[in-house]
Amino acid sequence: MKVLFVCLGNICRSPSAEGVFRRAVAQAGLEQQITVESCGIGDWHVGHPPDERAQAAAMRRGIDIGGLVARQFSREDFDDFDFILPMDYGNLRDIRGMEPDDHRARIELFLAFAGMPQGEVPDPYYGGDRGFEDVLDMIEEASRGLIDHIQTVA
């Protein structure tokens, strides 16, 4: 089972989701079953580590995302992943705009797994530190929901 988190820059929300969800996978003992990656719609930050504020917020919860490196979403991802999980409607629209007729991935807003089918993880890039804490709260809840979902269908 391969999971790909997608946001705009791949330096704030999706690397945070990658770190949080990877820890949830480990806590559930599912490392052998689930692979986790993240990427961005845009290419501005390709090759960069996560935003310092995202790194610091994750570290406050015991999660080190400092080693992650941003990459851009690509058409191959539609066949490489089982789940493609965008953070907001803009990301979802951009992914749908590149979608081939036939592919492997299920595409869903990530917060659907937090019981919020219309929910968006707001972009914290231009806000304060509180935005990063809110992002992590949402991501933790959706990560629990996604683990539950995968365990139910597996």
Ligand code: 4NP
């Ligand atoms: P992210 O946040 O999509 O959560 O990584 C952003 C980071 C950078 C930019 C936009 C959003 N940017 O425009 O550079």
